[in-house]
Amino acid sequence: MSFRRFIIRRLLYVLPTMILVSIGVFSILQLIPGSPVDVLLPVDADQETRQATIKEFGFDLPLPLQYLRWVSRAVRGDLGHSILLTKPVSTIIAEALPRTIYLALGGMIISLIISFPLGIFAAVKRKTWVDYTAQVSALAGLSLPAFWAALMLMLLFGLKLKWLPVVGYVAPGENFGGFLVHLILPAFTLGLEMVGVQTRMTRSTMLEELNKDYVQTHRSQGLSEGRIVGMYTLKNAMIPTLTVVSLRFAALLGGTAVIESIFAWPGIGQMILNGIQSKDYPVIQGGVLILSVAFIFINLIVDILYKWLDPRIVLE
Amino acid sequence: MSAGREYLVIKDLSVKFYLRAGVLSAVSNVNLTLKTGQTLGVVGESGCGKSVMSRSIMRLNPSPPSKTSGLVLLDGEDVYAKSAKEMRKIRGAKAAMIFQEPMTSLNPVFTIGSQMTAGIREHLKLSKEQANERAVGLLGKVGIPSPAERLKQYPHELSGGMRQRVMLATALSCNPTLLIADEPTTALDVTIQAQILDLLRDTIQTRGMAMILISHNLYVVADACDQICVMYAGRQVELGTSEDIFQHPLHPYAIGLKNSQPKIGHKTEFLDPIQGMVPNMLNVPPGCAFHPRCDQAGAICSTEIPKLEEIRPGHWVACHQVRPQAA
Amino acid sequence: MSAPNTSLLEAAGWKGSAARFFKRLGTGMIRLSESRIALVGLILTLLVVVAAIFAPVLATHDPIKGDYLNINGPSSREHFLGTDNLGRDIWSRLVYGARNAVLVGITVVPAGMFMGILLGAIPGFYGGRLDNIMMRILDAWLAFPGLILFLALLAVLGRGLWQTIVALILGGTPGLVRLTRGLVLSERERDYVKAAKLLGERDLRILFRQVIPNVSSPLIVVSTIRLGGTLLIFAGLTFLGLGPPPPAPSWGLMLNEARSLMETAPMVAVYPGLAIFITVLAVNLLGDGLRDILDPRLAEK
Numbered sequence: 001m002s003f004r005r006f007i008i009r010r011l012l013y014v015l016p017t018m019i020l021v022s023i024g025v026f027s028i029l030q031l032i033p034g035s036p037v038d039v040l041l042p043v044d045a046d047q048e049t050r051q052a053t054i055k056e057f058g059f060d061l062p063l064p065l066q067y068l069r070w071v072s073r074a075v076r077g078d079l080g081h082s083i084l085l086t087k088p089v090s091t092i093i094a095e096a097l098p099r100t101i102y103l104a105l106g107g108m109i110i111s112l113i114i115s116f117p118l119g120i121f122a123a124v125k126r127k128t129w130v131d132y133t134a135q136v137s138a139l140a141g142l143s144l145p146a147f148w149a150a151l152m153l154m155l156l157f158g159l160k161l162k163w164l165p166v167v168g169y170v171a172p173g174e175n176f177g178g179f180l181v182h183l184i185l186p187a188f189t190l191g192l193e194m195v196g197v198q199t200r201m202t203r204s205t206m207l208e209e210l211n212k213d214y215v216q217t218h219r220s221q222g223l224s225e226g227r228i229v230g231m232y233t234l235k236n237a238m239i240p241t242l243t244v245v246s247l248r249f250a251a252l253l254g255g256t257a258v259i260e261s262i263f264a265w266p267g268i269g270q271m272i273l274n275g276i277q278s279k280d281y282p283v284i285q286g287g288v289l290i291l292s293v294a295f296i297f298i299n300l301i302v303d304i305l306y307k308w309l310d311p312r313i314v315l316e
Numbered sequence: 317m318s319a320g321r322e323y324l325v326i327k328d329l330s331v332k333f334y335l336r337a338g339v340l341s342a343v344s345n346v347n348l349t350l351k352t353g354q355t356l357g358v359v360g361e362s363g364c365g366k367s368v369m370s371r372s373i374m375r376l377n378p379s380p381p382s383k384t385s386g387l388v389l390l391d392g393e394d395v396y397a398k399s400a401k402e403m404r405k406i407r408g409a410k411a412a413m414i415f416q417e418p419m420t421s422l423n424p425v426f427t428i429g430s431q432m433t434a435g436i437r438e439h440l441k442l443s444k445e446q447a448n449e450r451a452v453g454l455l456g457k458v459g460i461p462s463p464a465e466r467l468k469q470y471p472h473e474l475s476g477g478m479r480q481r482v483m484l485a486t487a488l489s490c491n492p493t494l495l496i497a498d499e500p501t502t503a504l505d506v507t508i509q510a511q512i513l514d515l516l517r518d519t520i521q522t523r524g525m526a527m528i529l530i531s532h533n534l535y536v537v538a539d540a541c542d543q544i545c546v547m548y549a550g551r552q553v554e555l556g557t558s559e560d561i562f563q564h565p566l567h568p569y570a571i572g573l574k575n576s577q578p579k580i581g582h583k584t585e586f587l588d589p590i591q592g593m594v595p596n597m598l599n600v601p602p603g604c605a606f607h608p609r610c611d612q613a614g615a616i617c618s619t620e621i622p623k624l625e626e627i628r629p630g631h632w633v634a635c636h637q638v639r640p641q642a643a
Numbered sequence: 644m645s646a647p648n649t650s651l652l653e654a655a656g657w658k659g660s661a662a663r664f665f666k667r668l669g670t671g672m673i674r675l676s677e678s679r680i681a682l683v684g685l686i687l688t689l690l691v692v693v694a695a696i697f698a699p700v701l702a703t704h705d706p707i708k709g710d711y712l713n714i715n716g717p718s719s720r721e722h723f724l725g726t727d728n729l730g731r732d733i734w735s736r737l738v739y740g741a742r743n744a745v746l747v748g749i750t751v752v753p754a755g756m757f758m759g760i761l762l763g764a765i766p767g768f769y770g771g772r773l774d775n776i777m778m779r780i781l782d783a784w785l786a787f788p789g790l791i792l793f794l795a796l797l798a799v800l801g802r803g804l805w806q807t808i809v810a811l812i813l814g815g816t817p818g819l820v821r822l823t824r825g826l827v828l829s830e831r832e833r834d835y836v837k838a839a840k841l842l843g844e845r846d847l848r849i850l851f852r853q854v855i856p857n858v859s860s861p862l863i864v865v866s867t868i869r870l871g872g873t874l875l876i877f878a879g880l881t882f883l884g885l886g887p888p889p890p891a892p893s894w895g896l897m898l899n900e901a902r903s904l905m906e907t908a909p910m911v912a913v914y915p916g917l918a919i920f921i922t923v924l925a926v927n928l929l930g931d932g933l934r935d936i937l938d939p940r941l942a943e944k
Contacts, residue, residue: 016779017779017782017783017786020779020780020782020783021783021786021787024783024784024787025795028795028798028799031799127380139924139927139928139931140924142871142872142923142927143871143875143920143923143924143927144920144923145875145878145879145882145895145898145916145919145920145923146875146879147878147879147882147895147898147916148898148912148915148916148917148919148920149916151898151901151902151905151912151916152912152913152916154905155905155909155912159905159906159909212420213415213417213420213421214420214421214422214423214424216376216415216421217413217415217421217422217423217483217486218423218434219376219407220374220376220407220408220412220413220487221407221408221412221434221435221438221486222403222404222405222406222407222408222409222435222438222439222490223404223434223435223438224404224438225400227434232423232426232434235425235426236423236424236425239425250788251788251789252788252789253788254787254788254789254790254791254792255788255789255790257790257791257794257883258790258879258882258883261883262902269790269791272791272794273794273883275798276794276797276798276885277884281798284794284795284798287791288787288791288794288795291787291788291791292786292787292788292791294788295786295787295788296786299786310425
């Protein structure tokens with residue numbers, strides 16, 4: 001099968017999942033106790049407004065039709081209007097999504113910078129103090145509540161040492177320096193969350209690879225240990241690691257809510273949270289939908305990328 | 317076979333593995349000498365220490381769990397006195413090794429070319445183009461068709477026999493004098509086996525190299541080598557010319573080995589296996605390790621470890637029950 | 644390695660395999676004491692459980708009542724860890740907060756295993772259409788990234804302790820279901836299953852009497868390991884203001900309340916976070932230890 005056909009096949013496979021996801025998101029509004037109209041309108045709204053709203057949103061239509069209506073609009077980019085902010089949801093998302101992506105990328109990069117060398121080092125120097133330290137810190141990192149770490153970091157760097165700003169966001173377009181400075185603490189906290197898992201993963205993948213036969217062949221060729229580990233073994237270990245890292249990134253997009261809340265970073269997580277606090281259901285639905293779709297797509301891309309990278313994969 | 321200069325000298329080599337389960341003596345008191353132009357076959361069942369011993373020539377045994385004692389002289393130089401950097405100069409350039417499983421012994425995510433030229437560029441300091449040229453030439457010499465295209469291919473695109481040839485070409489690429497072949501044909505089809513063995517023999521002859529061939533099959537080794545060393549439970553039990561050992565094996569184990577292995581072209585109703593099982597290397601029987609399985613064992617066999625004695629000129633046996641004969 | 648259940652011909656009843664399982668657990672417990680990691684984890688976990696159970700005894704003050712004359716007090720003889728911004732004793736609140744953690748543990752873990760078997764083992768064993776449908780549902784379920792799933796669930800369910808626990812179960816299930824399904828799939832191909840089928844045993848019987856006891860070890864191990872993450876999510880949700888409403892003493896909520904005090908009384912923020920950290924660490928250590936004992940296959944994951 002050619003690569004192109006493989007891609008198409010994967011895309012088709014994703015479709016039922018997307019449909020199920022959209023049904024799930026749509027149901028959020030329906031599952032809330034009480035009729036959706038009551039949710040959207042204030043309690044004292046008069047009959048006229050209620051009728052108008054029902055007509056507008058189509059609540060008088062049978063459920064499947066309502067769903068189709070919603071989906072057809074969503075596909076075209078119309079996710080409704082925010083109750084609170086009276087802006088179209090898609091606009092709000094368009095503003096918030098990039099900010100979350102910056103944060104997620106920043107966190108990912110920081111986490112990789114720490115976990116990669118640590119994991120590789122721990123694998124190479126197996127059963128030495130380096131290894132044990134790495135494993136212990138990985139475990140500690142896993143157990144650390146992110147928001148607590150955030151608060152502690154804020155305390156240390158923001159309040160006590162006053163090196164970094166504690167909250168807020170500056171757009172990169174406006175002031176790149178300011179952007180970076182504001183990005184550091186939240187991204188670092190996010191990264192800390194992931195370092196534990198990634199160090200472990202890198203370590204175990206490298207260990208597995210280092211035990212393989214070809215490493216012995218390379219040694220018998222007289223290649224230096226540094227090259228063997230850093231180039232010949234690493235490339236093998238990279239393939240599964242990269243997949244996992246990309247998948248984590250996808251999951252990360254959804255997991256930024258807490259950090260965003262603490263550091264007042266106005267991303268999608270914050271948006272959804274605010275939506276929940278204020279019962280702004282169009283916003284909630286829009287946000288969840290976008291994130292889930294993004295997740296599915298990133299998974300798809302990772303899948304394809306993996307097949308493309310590993311020369312051994314034969315596309316049947 | 318006209319022998320040249322002494323290239324490999326192994327004196328009293330012992331390799332111990334310190335494991336959580338105990339101390340494993342993989343190799344005990346092995347003595348060998350190999351000259352250029354000579355081929356030595358090392359035979360024994362799995363776990364007898366032949367691979368560990370061969371790896372210790374190039375110091376490829378992982379050093380935290382293993383400890384090596386004894387002397388290994390390669391071209392007159394003490395291998396175990398070398399620094400890591402010096403060791404790297406030796407590996408591939410003075411001695412090279414090919415391994416049993418060609419699929420897993422080649423790096424799956426690098427092209428054949430890049431794997432071959434890695435060593436070439438390291439030892440011979442050639443440019444990329446020169447190294448590639450050299451690789452192509454070598455691939456041709458080991459009998460691979462369209463060698464230039466192969467450089468860009470990945471190991472999984474080649475058949476088992478071809479991969480083994482690639483391994484051989486890689487091993488030869490920096491002109492080593494000693495080639496160690498650890499069960500090079502075991503994972504291959506029988507028809508390919510013969511081809512590879514012929515290739516090995518020709519290569520050694522043409523280049524005046526020395527070779528150690530390891531196998532569990534006595535027939536393979538008898539066919540391809542001038543000298544044979546039979547190992548059991550980490551020790552040498554018989555050593556001599558392949559003709560001697562093959563025609564008249566003297567050690568009970570070697571005799572059993574010859575009788576138990578199927579000979580191609582020879583029909584038989586029953587195979588004649590050696591009684592009992594290979595000992596657990598963590599718990600080797602006292603005295604002669606073979607004595608529980610030996611039908612000639614005597615009282616002394618369970619208490620004293622037999623030493624290698626020259627029973628006939630050039631034919632050494634480590635057995636209490638075998639006495640020296642007149643020539 | 645878990646040995647396969649070899650009691651085919653005797654068709655040992657559920658008692659037999661359960662007894663064997665507990666025996667294995669028993670020897671496992673003995674081996675647990677050999678692993679320092681697991682031991683530390685076990686002790687810490689037990690400490691938390693004890694704190695939760697004996698909260699009324701261990702607490703020095705009423706966790707809800709505030710002493711308005713003593714706001715943000717430092718640790719003193721009377722208030723072991725000081726007081727928070729409403730004058731409530733922090734130590735007592737921590738100790739009562741342990742109850743949430745224990746509640747989450749004893750509900751989410753068994754519920755997850757149950758769901759895993761129900762939704763994962765059964766479709767996995769039978770295969771076919773049922774399995775396909777389940778996989779698609781799982782994919783969709785898992786498509787809701789991380790915290791968002793819980794937030795969405797809570798948006799529907801509302802806040803409160805039980806709502807949060809339900810959300811945790813619902814959110815954590817798909818992962819376990821996938822795992823159980825995978826395990827059952829590989830067990831299905833094993834010889835003892837095929838032999839049982841040949842002997843004419845009914846499918847359901849094979850599943851429950853033979854296969855499930857064999858997958859229970861890895862299932863327990865993974866459930867325990869996941870508990871750590873579940874507790875973290877729980878703390879996160881309470882931190883965000885979902886979950887049991889104030890003045891309930893949940894650790895996450897305590898952290899949130901401490902945010903405004905960061906400059907004036909930072910220690911108020913340190914203790915609840917420390918409690919969360921220690922508890923999660925304990926559970927993780929225990930899970931690692933259990934894994935090393937019950938199923939080394941999963942090691943190095």
